[in-house]
Amino acid sequence: MSSNHRTLSPEQIENLLNILKARFEKNKHRHEHISWDDVQARLEAHPEKLWSLDEMEATGGEPDVVAIDDNTGEYIFFDCAAESPKGRRSFCYDRDAWESRKEHKPQNNALGAAKAMGVAILTEDEYRQLQQLDKFDLKTSSWVKTPEDIRKLGGAIFCDRRYGKVFTYHNGAESYYGARGFRGVLKI
Known part of the structure; x- marks a missing residue:
């Protein structure tokens, strides 16, 4: 940044x-x-x-x-980058998830980075709205705003497009992958 x-x-x-x-x-x-x-x-x-x-x-x-x-x-x-933004990949979901990792911590977390940028992370509904405009995340995936009940249990959700469909998945919030980032939303 x-x-x-x-x-x-x-x-x-x-x-x-x-x-x-x-x-x-x-x-x-x-x-x-x-x-x-x-x-x-x-x-x-x-x-x-x-x-x-x-x-x-x-x-x-x-x-x-x-x-x-x-x-x-x-x-x-x-x-609207075709794939999850390169400068925001390999992040776990949030600060709590980042702190829970004892070793091999990622450089940052999606919610913290979004806040530092002055944006919000897309919700699942916003992600689906985005996917109606073009085809995104054909090779990558993007964290989306996770409902509190899922997050309290240690999980987080992410989305991508495969096989012509948009999918929502779950993972431990502390996980991070080179092909997973996050997309932001800003209202002006």
């Missing part, structure tokens, strides 16, 4: 906006009926969110607009 301070220079902002605009225009099927000019105006009105989008980009997430929140009017960005 790029930096400890949460502001971007004017050059970084311009670069990020150019990347986001190019991705937006290339993937219009993800956000039909949404105007880039409206998205850019919202981004410019909320510069504090640009740092989080830059973190999503810097860790390989390829964030893109996927919807508008009907209740708040906020634009919803998901990580």
Whole structure:
């Protein structure tokens, strides 16, 4: 992740906006009926969110607009990289899981990294919404927000797409794999 301070220079902002605009225009099927000019105006009105989008980009997430929140009017960005973001793989689920490992600890945990980036981890429903836009995680998998009753028992859930279907699985929350990361969501 790029930096400890949460502001971007004017050059970084311009670069990020150019990347986001190019991705937006290339993937219009993800956000039909949404105007880039409206998205850019919202981004410019909320510069504090640009740092989080830059973190999503810097860790390989390829964030893109996927919807508008009907209740708040906020634009919803998901990580839209074809595979789980490279800079966020080999993480266990959360801090408790990380602390439970006595040896071979992963470098980080998904929930902690998401919080540090200023984003939330996708829920299972959001993950399924993402999969309706394109085919993601054909070779990787992504942790998703785990219900408390499962987490209290030591488990966590993750999803992927195989055989033309989206699957939800379970694993011990302390597990981590080179092909499993997490996808973030940010509302602006």
